[in-house]
Amino acid sequence: MTTSDNPFAGYGGRIATDDGVYSQSEVGLANRNSGNLLETLALDVTPTGLHYLLIHFDVPLIDPAAHRLTFSGAFDAPFELGLDDIRALPQVTLPVTLECAGNGRSGLSPRSHSMPWMYEAVGTSEWTGTPLRPLIERAGPKDDAVEIAFLGEDYGFDKGVGHHFGRSLTMAQIAELDVMLVHSMNGQPLLPQHGAPLRLIVPGWYGMASVKWLGKIEALTTPFDGFQQVRTYRFRENDEDPGRPVTEMRVKSLMVPPGVPDWSSRKRWLEPGPVTLVGRAWSGGGVSVSKVEVELDGEWREARLDRRAGPYAWTRWSCDWTATPGVHLLRCRATDANGNVQPLDPPWDVSGFANNSAQKVFVFVADS
Numbered sequence: 001m002t003t004s005d006n007p008f009a010g011y012g013g014r015i016a017t018d019d020g021v022y023s024q025s026e027v028g029l030a031n032r033n034s035g036n037l038l039e040t041l042a043l044d045v046t047p048t049g050l051h052y053l054l055i056h057f058d059v060p061l062i063d064p065a066a067h068r069l070t071f072s073g074a075f076d077a078p079f080e081l082g083l084d085d086i087r088a089l090p091q092v093t094l095p096v097t098l099e100c101a102g103n104g105r106s107g108l109s110p111r112s113h114s115m116p117w118m119y120e121a122v123g124t125s126e127w128t129g130t131p132l133r134p135l136i137e138r139a140g141p142k143d144d145a146v147e148i149a150f151l152g153e154d155y156g157f158d159k160g161v162g163h164h165f166g167r168s169l170t171m172a173q174i175a176e177l178d179v180m181l182v183h184s185m186n187g188q189p190l191l192p193q194h195g196a197p198l199r200l201i202v203p204g205w206y207g208m209a210s211v212k213w214l215g216k217i218e219a220l221t222t223p224f225d226g227f228q229q230v231r232t233y234r235f236r237e238n239d240e241d242p243g244r245p246v247t248e249m250r251v252k253s254l255m256v257p258p259g260v261p262d263w264s265s266r267k268r269w270l271e272p273g274p275v276t277l278v279g280r281a282w283s284g285g286g287v288s289v290s291k292v293e294v295e296l297d298g299e300w301r302e303a304r305l306d307r308r309a310g311p312y313a314w315t316r317w318s319c320d321w322t323a324t325p326g327v328h329l330l331r332c333r334a335t336d337a338n339g340n341v342q343p344l345d346p347p348w349d350v351s352g353f354a355n356n357s358a359q360k361v362f363v364f365v366a367d368s
């Protein structure tokens with residue numbers, strides 16, 4: 001498709017962004033795609049209604065009783081399944097921390113025009129469903145199959161290109177990753193906004209791989225060229241750069257902002273004295289967090305780490321601080337078992353993907 005086919009071409013393009021000033025369309029995106037409230041980082045599992053949302057188009061409203069998942073393309077034994085068939089297969093529940101690749105985008109300058117996340121596009125849920133790999137094996141990819149594509153029922157336009165939201169994984173990734181076909185979240189059937197009745201969960205990767213409203217699984221003999229695979233979710237230095245695909249989550253940590261907030265600035269107010277700071281840290285690909293440090297009055301102090309609920313779930317951390325009167329900037333940074341450390345400044349990317357720089361929280365401590 002060329003840009004002249006863009007049905008929206010005559011109606012103006014994306015609006016230029018200006019640091020600190022948000023356009024109406026960015027506010028519109030933010031109203032549709034809510035974020036997690038950082039106070040719930042105190043919990044192991046994010047309450048379902050507070051899990052962040054990223055919905056590119058409209059939520060397709062699907063009748064679960066009529067829904068069929070089809071396996072098609074370069075398979076020797078294509079078949080289809082209904083929801084009851086999937087529930088009758090071996091069931092697994094896995095706690096998985098999901099983070100949007102665009103989380104932190106607002107921290108970049110210049111900022112690309114897309115969902116203007118700050119810190120809140122992350123959450124942990126207990127997902128229930130069946131492992132994907134045995135179903136792929138049952139369908140039997142032909143010898144020349146190179147990738148499996150996962151297509152959602154939602155359809156819309158981006159940069160003038162109409163498409164179903166779709167992503168792919170290579171045969172090697174299917175063999176390596178613990179991909180799940182999921183119908184329930186925290187013990188309840190998926191809500192419409194989280195992909196009902198069926199979605200993919202790709203543990204350890206950024207959220208874009210976890211296709212919601214899953215309708216088709218297709219074996220391909222050439223790499224998938226869908227918009228969400230080749231035109232976005234790529235790290236790019238500049239607009240000409242073909243880029244590298246976004247895959248596993250980068251090491252990151254967040255704290256529950258202490259004290260109480262100012263309504264509009266979200267800056268914090270605290271009484272002086274002892275306070276326990278708590279938060280969560282995670283990394284991608286099942287890699288564990290080995291250290292979290294909190295910057296308190298210019299000094300980096302090591303936090304205590306709890307045991308995580310599973311290889312794909314975040315780790316709780318805590319750190320004691322004696323708050324003294326005045327203004328403080330608190331930061332936290334995690335290190336994973338591979339030695340990756342969160343940077344203090346945002347890593348550059350044209351689209352603002354995977355900004356894992358240390359969170360900053362401004363705190364005003366009252367006079368004693």
Ligand SMILES: Nc1nc2c(c(=O)[nH]1)N[C@H]1C(S)=C(S)[C@@H](COP(=O)(O)O)O[C@H]1N2
Nearest residue numbers: 052053054056100152165207208210211212
């Ligand atoms: N079909 C479909 N799947 C999708 C999306 C989408 O817009 N359509 N958004 C993706 C992105 S970018 C993310 S971060 C996660 C968000 O999942 P959640 O809304 O359940 O938190 O879903 C992914 N799967």
Ligand SMILES: [Mo]
Nearest residue numbers: 054100101207
């Ligand atoms: Mo995302």
